[in-house]
Amino acid sequence: MADGIDIEGLAARLSTASGLAAKADIGPVAEALGLAGRAVAVGDDCAAIPDGDGHLLFAIEGFINGFVAADPWFAGWCGVMVNISDIAAMGGRPLAVVDAVWAEGEAGAAPILAGLRAAAEAFGVPIVGGHTNIRTDRGQLSVAILGRAKALLTSFDAAPGDLLVAAIDHRGRYREPFDNFEAATDAPHERLRGDIALLPGIAEAGLARAAKDISQGGLVGTAVMLAECSGVGIDIDVAAIPVPRGIALDRWLSTFPSFGYILAVAPDHLDAVLARFAARDITAAAIGAITAGSRVTLHAGDRRALVRDWRATPLMAMVKAEDAA
Structure with a gap:
């Protein structure tokens, strides 16, 4: 009330x-x-690049170390999900994602990678490459996405x-x-x-x-x-x-x-x-x-x-x- x-x-x-x-x-x-100070036409959910009769959309997300450490599988899932949400927020449809993963050994990387894969399969958006370093002392994650919009939401x-x-x-x-x-x-x-x-x-x-x-x-x-x-x-x-x-x-x-x-x-x-x-x-x-x-x-x-x-x-x-x- x-x-x-x-x-x-x-x-x-x-x-x-x-x-x-x-x-x-x-x-x-x-x-x-x-x-x-620029007259920015489109902005912070994604960069929008004119492409034929529409726009390519390009975005990236990085995740807080504490989140990756506390819930690595869900962090991997979110790496895909939140990027897809950014593409949708600009009126676009996702095309593909790439990831950058840092972890302590294969065991440290496994839940992050499993979450990434599960979300990619759920949303039907392929992971097409990325960067891997599994010789670090902590888990970190960043994921980028490419999409395309016929009509922009800005x-x-x-x-x-x-x-x-x-x-x-x-x-x-x-x-x-x-x-x-x-x-x-x-x-x-x-x-x-x-x-x-x-x-x-x-x-x-x-x-x-x-x-x-x-x-x-x-x-x-x-x-x-x-x-x-x-x-x-x-x-x-x-x-x-x-x-x-x-x-x-x-x-x-x-x-x-x-x-x-x-x-x-x-x-x-x-x-x-x-x-x-x-x-x-x-x-x-x-x-x-x-x-x-x-x-x-x-x-x-x-x-x-x-x-x-x-x-x-x-x-x-x-x-x-x-x-x-």
Whole structure:
């Protein structure tokens, strides 16, 4: 119930969450590479390279050492899964992945490789090569992916007047002790492949132009990233967010789901977008509005609290050049 939500306390906790704070590392790296300040047309889920009548999509993920050590099989699985999610978030379909694995001997590498292979088979995306070093003292993992999009969904095209839609697969559970909510490892393979095809289908039908994969920043942190990239504000109605039974709201808003996206959708396309997710039993709802300005806020009833003003406190420093002033 909206009346029972401490909206100011919730906004304060989310604004200082470690998953969101880590995104601030992107800015200095982008500046060092000469990327900061450019008019970036497409962005951080994947690089998009014009290719004939579409775009090649290229992305990479690296994994925290503690995660690889604590759950190496699932780390391998995630190496494939999260890259595929990034391709889908850009309206694309995955083509192939490559991996870089460091481990202490064959025994140390075995669970990581098994997780990689299991996910590649489940999603039907081949592993076509990579790099291996099994003479190190700890497990580490990085995985890259190539995909292709006929029509792009970007982080840079949300516009005032759009509605913010959250689409998350609730048919899962937490992979403790991390805030990873996974609904994929025991799902039928055909279901996984069909679910991932939802985003490119929405892009190709012209039902949305902007989307982002919900990352370790959680739903609200990912909304901050979308707002900054698109040069807009976002106002989120906390009471409109579907939360699985038995999960606290603040944990859910910080969760990294195995299937989770936010999309900016024009009001006249909302019903069609929600119907596509509903047809595959994915929980989706309009949870807020894209606004002019630079403030990302939460509201419950008539109470509103600021999470971040990206113009006053930039996060990734990857805003469009025309919105940077």
